[in-house]
Amino acid sequence: MDALLDVDDLVVRFATPNGDHTAVRGVSFSVAAGERLGIVGESGSGKSVTAQALMRLLGPAATVEAGAVRFEGRDVLGFSKDELRRWRGAQAAMVFQDPLSSLNPLVRIGRQVTETLREHLGTDRRTAVARAVELLSEVGIPDAPARLRDYPMTFSGGMRQRVAIAIAASCSPKLLIADEPTTALDVTVQAQVLDLMDRMTSELGTAVILISHDLGVVSTFCDRVLVMYAGRVVESGTIEEIVGAPRHPYTRALLGSIPSMTGPLPRRLPSIPGSPPQAGTRPPGCSFASRCPLAEDVCHEADPPLTGGVACHVATREIATRDTREIATREENGR
Amino acid sequence: MTGWVLRRIGQTALVLLGVVTLAFFMAYAVPGDPARLIAGPNADAATVASIRHQLGLDAPLWSQYTAFLGRLLRGDLGTSYALHGAPVAGQILQALPTTALIALGGVLWQLVLGVPAGIVAAYRPKSAADRLATLGALIGLSAPPFWIGLLLLYYLAYRSSVFPLNGLGDPLWWYLALPTFTLGLAGAAWYARMTRTQMLEVLRSPYIQMARAKGLRERTILTRHALRNGLTPLITMIGMDFGYFLGGVLIIESVFGLPGVGKLTYDAIDQLDIPIVTGAVLFAAFFVVVMNFLVDLTYAVVDPRVRNRR
Numbered sequence: 024m025d026a027l028l029d030v031d032d033l034v035v036r037f038a039t040p041n042g043d044h045t046a047v048r049g050v051s052f053s054v055a056a057g058e059r060l061g062i063v064g065e066s067g068s069g070k071s072v073t074a075q076a077l078m079r080l081l082g083p084a085a086t087v088e089a090g091a092v093r094f095e096g097r098d099v100l101g102f103s104k105d106e107l108r109r110w111r112g113a114q115a116a117m118v119f120q121d122p123l124s125s126l127n128p129l130v131r132i133g134r135q136v137t138e139t140l141r142e143h144l145g146t147d148r149r150t151a152v153a154r155a156v157e158l159l160s161e162v163g164i165p166d167a168p169a170r171l172r173d174y175p176m177t178f179s180g181g182m183r184q185r186v187a188i189a190i191a192a193s194c195s196p197k198l199l200i201a202d203e204p205t206t207a208l209d210v211t212v213q214a215q216v217l218d219l220m221d222r223m224t225s226e227l228g229t230a231v232i233l234i235s236h237d238l239g240v241v242s243t244f245c246d247r248v249l250v251m252y253a254g255r256v257v258e259s260g261t262i263e264e265i266v267g268a269p270r271h272p273y274t275r276a277l278l279g280s281i282p283s284m285t286g287p288l289p290r291r292l293p294s295i296p297g298s299p300p301q302a303g304t305r306p307p308g309c310s311f312a313s314r315c316p317l318a319e320d321v322c323h324e325a326d327p328p329l330t331g332g333v334a335c336h337v338a339t340r341e342i343a344t345r346d347t348r349e350i351a352t353r354e355e356n357g358r
Numbered sequence: 359m360t361g362w363v364l365r366r367i368g369q370t371a372l373v374l375l376g377v378v379t380l381a382f383f384m385a386y387a388v389p390g391d392p393a394r395l396i397a398g399p400n401a402d403a404a405t406v407a408s409i410r411h412q413l414g415l416d417a418p419l420w421s422q423y424t425a426f427l428g429r430l431l432r433g434d435l436g437t438s439y440a441l442h443g444a445p446v447a448g449q450i451l452q453a454l455p456t457t458a459l460i461a462l463g464g465v466l467w468q469l470v471l472g473v474p475a476g477i478v479a480a481y482r483p484k485s486a487a488d489r490l491a492t493l494g495a496l497i498g499l500s501a502p503p504f505w506i507g508l509l510l511l512y513y514l515a516y517r518s519s520v521f522p523l524n525g526l527g528d529p530l531w532w533y534l535a536l537p538t539f540t541l542g543l544a545g546a547a548w549y550a551r552m553t554r555t556q557m558l559e560v561l562r563s564p565y566i567q568m569a570r571a572k573g574l575r576e577r578t579i580l581t582r583h584a585l586r587n588g589l590t591p592l593i594t595m596i597g598m599d600f601g602y603f604l605g606g607v608l609i610i611e612s613v614f615g616l617p618g619v620g621k622l623t624y625d626a627i628d629q630l631d632i633p634i635v636t637g638a639v640l641f642a643a644f645f646v647v648v649m650n651f652l653v654d655l656t657y658a659v660v661d662p663r664v665r666n667r668r
Contacts, residue, residue: 129662142572
């Protein structure tokens, strides 16, 4: 299947007063039409920067140093201003983390919903308003016709995120990037918003990139996961692979820090000791080495390449050993 | 909302009473004897005493104060010492239209010069345009208005006769161009800085990022999503400046020889004409306080969040 989105060796660098800092270090992945990809990592892992780079929303301090982003074969990073404008919102839409600040407080909800329709589909005012009512009703805003005239402040956080999803879905985009869409919401509302995203995107056949620090959220929603750490993809695979048989010690630690719903709770929730390397002070070798229980000498010397879906010296060796063993067993059986 | 407006009106009245009281006691504390001033240096003690009695200046302070308040309520600001008993209110009202025009023109120049400069600077921080705007603002802020006014007069009115030298005439805008420009220039620098800061903050906000992600035109983003949010804080500046200017633009009116409230006050101070000075101070305070009230009211109209809070 041809990829809808193809990201190849993306490198994003930030200019800071204390020197340059590479926030995304060679990230590659692709998303097929209708597929759902999760990107998981803690804050500072480069997952949001990756999303912003895809939408070309990076601020002036950041530059895409290398890499390619292709959408249906077209070079997104090479888009002209006009091409970019026609692509954003229509082909690729985005839902942001904080629904309280991503809607303009001084513009009525109706206007914020209709403006995308009018811009991309050339809808006339009355049709756009009618469509906005439909959209808001679809995302479960009661009394939608009246609410069009309201300002965002009269909506709760969950309702605002519903509105943001309605806006994102309004032009039936092929790709939706959701950057921590449920993080700012109450747990009960989180599930509703995920359900809504699920419904809207499966109806439209929209591919989704869901960015979250919460592996639990991602595993209920996505087909595949990328685990990012310190600007790199350290592991990738299907949900079953990542949750069922995580190979990277970081992924294992992430899974280990989710409290189990069965059995007795530990006195203290397990956490990953230490913190990710600070910007600009990244040591040579694997970025996770200093926090890794399995780290060996080689981990502090060379950054492991992503091979077979995992970037870890130890894990790769284990796989290699296992593979050799498997081959040996097979050969024995074949004899 | 209505409750808030009423409360706010009450507060405004209270502030005005404070200002009136302060103005009265300040005028009282000023050295110099108005009766002597009116009577002239050669008048005998009896004449001075009788004038003092006429003016009510020999009454106890408290009854002078209540009499002053009573007259004020009837719109009577007293009579001028120097201008042969002309009513103060009449003098000020006569000068007010000139000052109002200058104030309006000054505020307009501030907006026309300052806001676009601030927007450009915010859109392209650290660009040549930003640095130029910063430099312009620095010059505008550091150069004293009377000096700029005199320079403009010298080159554009005296040397080249493009504009009239002083006073008012027909067409009015012709005579007001230089004074209002001079008045607006210094303020424009503030407006440019303020606009730049506000717009920078707004342009960084998530809802602008969202507007970009929606694929809106940059022009739509600026006019619909950024300007309104970025420029609301300017309402305060516009309102306060207008109120402040209405109180009289002393230096500008003096430099350009315009018969406004500022010029009237300036001359009155020169002649120790206390009733005129007190009257002018009261008018100035009145405008500032009232504009303050109007500013708050405007916020409530512009920003739904403010409206709801009340």
